[in-house]
Amino acid sequence: MSGMDAVVDVSNVCWANDIAPGPKSPRLGRLRILTDAWRGLYGAQTRMELVVDRSLRYKIPPGERHEFDRMCRTGELVEVPYADPVMLSMAGERDLKVISRDKFIDLRRRHAWIEGAAERFYRWRVESGGLRFVPSGIVPVSGHVVSQAEEDKELTRDGLKDRKDVLNFAWKCVSRCALSQLWPDRILLWPVVDRETGAPVCPDRNCRRPLVKVGARKSARQIVVARRDDGTEIVRFPLEAGDCVEIGRGALSHGINLDGLGDQHRQAVAAVSRHHLLLELDDRLVLSARDVGSSHGTEVQRWTGQALGDPRRLAAGEEVRLNSPDRLVLAGAVVVRMSGRRHSPDVEYPESGDAGGASTAFADPKQ
Numbered sequence: 001m002s003g004m005d006a007v008v009d010v011s012n013v014c015w016a017n018d019i020a021p022g023p024k025s026p027r028l029g030r031l032r033i034l035t036d037a038w039r040g041l042y043g044a045q046t047r048m049e050l051v052v053d054r055s056l057r058y059k060i061p062p063g064e065r066h067e068f069d070r071m072c073r074t075g076e077l078v079e080v081p082y083a084d085p086v087m088l089s090m091a092g093e094r095d096l097k098v099i100s101r102d103k104f105i106d107l108r109r110r111h112a113w114i115e116g117a118a119e120r121f122y123r124w125r126v127e128s129g130g131l132r133f134v135p136s137g138i139v140p141v142s143g144h145v146v147s148q149a150e151e152d153k154e155l156t157r158d159g160l161k162d163r164k165d166v167l168n169f170a171w172k173c174v175s176r177c178a179l180s181q182l183w184p185d186r187i188l189l190w191p192v193v194d195r196e197t198g199a200p201v202c203p204d205r206n207c208r209r210p211l212v213k214v215g216a217r218k219s220a221r222q223i224v225v226a227r228r229d230d231g232t233e234i235v236r237f238p239l240e241a242g243d244c245v246e247i248g249r250g251a252l253s254h255g256i257n258l259d260g261l262g263d264q265h266r267q268a269v270a271a272v273s274r275h276h277l278l279l280e281l282d283d284r285l286v287l288s289a290r291d292v293g294s295s296h297g298t299e300v301q302r303w304t305g306q307a308l309g310d311p312r313r314l315a316a317g318e319e320v321r322l323n324s325p326d327r328l329v330l331a332g333a334v335v336v337r338m339s340g341r342r343h344s345p346d347v348e349y350p351e352s353g354d355a356g357g358a359s360t361a362f363a364d365p366k367q
């Protein structure tokens with residue numbers, strides 16, 4: 001194995017018009033130019049893992065499909081539903097270089113090693129003598145920037161992107177599923193969009209029945225709850241202006257029951273108290289938080305502009321205001337933070353200077 005063995009983001013390369021100009025479609029020929037250039041620099045024996053999104057198969061010109069199939073059959077191409085996570089796992093486990101123009105922002109939490117290994121990420125540059133390889137420019141990003149990228153992916157995946165007809169309303173489930181029992185008036189989580197009908201359905205995995213509209217949603221902030229040990233997200237939900245929600249364990253009528261969100265998290269959330277934290281969003285979309293008498297406490301960590309500062313334990317009853325990159329840690333085990341996005345329906349925005357908020361379901365934050 002050579003120190004320059006690499007994994008290649010095949011879709012990214014095949015779409016790159018600068019490698020070989022041509023019509024706006026992906027071309028396998030560009031991949032060949034790139035692998036030849038890399039091996040020309042680092043030796044013919046350099047291993048290159050070629051990982052490709054399944055969707056590329058349908059986008060390459062018909063004339064190249066035969067070649068694409070051949071490369072998949074021989075194992076030259078590794079075809080997977082989504083290439084990014086597979087590539088990063090390969091690179092992480094086998095210490096490979098990564099060739100891509102992608103910055104993998106939405107995967108920074110799951111692959112925390114990326115930011116400490118910027119020198120392993122390369123992109124190409126076209127120069128007169130052929131392709132050159134330069135650092136792709138991986139730099140650390142804050143949690144809320146990662147959140148935005150994750151949310152974009154999540155909205156697209158859940159079919160909610162550009163669905164203001166869904167995002168701008170509150171919904172309830174009228175079946176007798178677990179979520180409707182917990183929140184009979186309105187489901188606190190985002191709906192899921194049914195792939196076939198396009199209708200909003202219950203986010204309870206075992207339910208998925210069509211939801212009933214209960215009125216317009218006010219402007220909201222999105223709250224993310226994640227495990228501290230490995231960063232895995234437990235839940236994200238919108239908190240509307242003028243509303244409050246409790247986070248704890250057990251059936252909380254206006255709250256998030258961390259025990260009810262998957263057996264895989266039960267151990268991680270075990271130290272959180274039954275009544276732990278109260279979150280409140282005021283009409284100006286300012287979020288405040290209060291520990292409501294938990295056994296193992298709540299700490300606040302402020303974002304300094306570079307990194308998160310040292311944790312400070314909240315006194316009993318103390319209320320703190322949170323900016324979006326700050327975070328709270330419950331019982332040393334569960335992280336609560338705002339995501340980088342705020343949700344704003346098509347109404348006049350309560351803060352000045354946020355005109356962009358009117359045209360999109362998610363407005364970029366003004367941080």
Ligand SMILES: [Zn+2]
Nearest residue numbers: 173177202207
């Ligand atoms: Zn339901």
